[in-house]
Amino acid sequence: MGAFFMRYHDTTITLRLQLYAVMLLALAPYLFPSAACAQEPAEPVCITCHSTLPEKFSQPVKLWRGSIHAENGIYCNGCHGGDPNDAANAMNPARGFLGVPTETAIPAFCGRCHVGVLKDYLASAHGRKLGKGGPTCVTCHSNHHVVKASLALINEQSCSRCHSFERARVIRAAMQETEAMIVAIDGRISGFKKTGTDTEKLEKELFAVRNQFHTLFHSVDVELVKNDSAQIQADLRKIQVVLDGLDTEHQRRMIAGAAAVSIMLMIALVLHLLRKTYD
16 A cells, blocks of 8 residues: 555656646747747748749849858848848838948958958959959959858969959968868867867967968968068968977877776785785
8 A cells, every 4th residue: 555655746846847847848939039039040031022023033042042141140131231120121121221232342341340351352463453453352252142251262263353363372371271271270279179288379369370261261472471481481381389288298198097006906916815825
């Protein structure tokens, strides 16, 4: 009889816990509003509307979906302005709608977010040709299918649309070696960070060097790129020296740790043999 009541009591508690769990899940959006906010946001009305229109108007959405902007959650209103939640005011200038920029306004249009890049572009030979047949941001990066900035954009097919690829080839070669060093160093720093090593200073140093490297992406001055690349590589080698020191220290600790473990095992073995002898 006692066992029956114990089982009944346990079953009742289990049912109550299940009921409380269901109630908590139902009330979660109200009790924990941050969890509700973490849900995937709805797409703006410009996306949903243009997706259903004829190809001329839906094509930008298709292109955008494969872009670095879409990957980072930057929607139409991020560039073109307007109200992303109200179809009636989505293209209302009073709500900040900017529409499509003219060719000469494109760099400033993109530069609202990419401030440093705009500065580098305007200082380059490309930027100085703005409005005179020179390339704008969309010439290389596209407008809606915006591609991630990388050395892959410096290629013969793209560059030869306007001029010979020879200068660009030299620039890309000079930058490829530097980029490979940055990627390798970043990987080594991440590896040390996972082991608990304090890498904050190294991360900041690499961040500064990487930013300096990125300023070269829009330069078309061969000598400037080659000279700056040499200086950047020298700064990267200084970081490599510090990482080599950490490698040496890490290996030393591993050897010391292995030696300590070996000694402890030897002591344990000796004690075990002594105990067996006395037994």
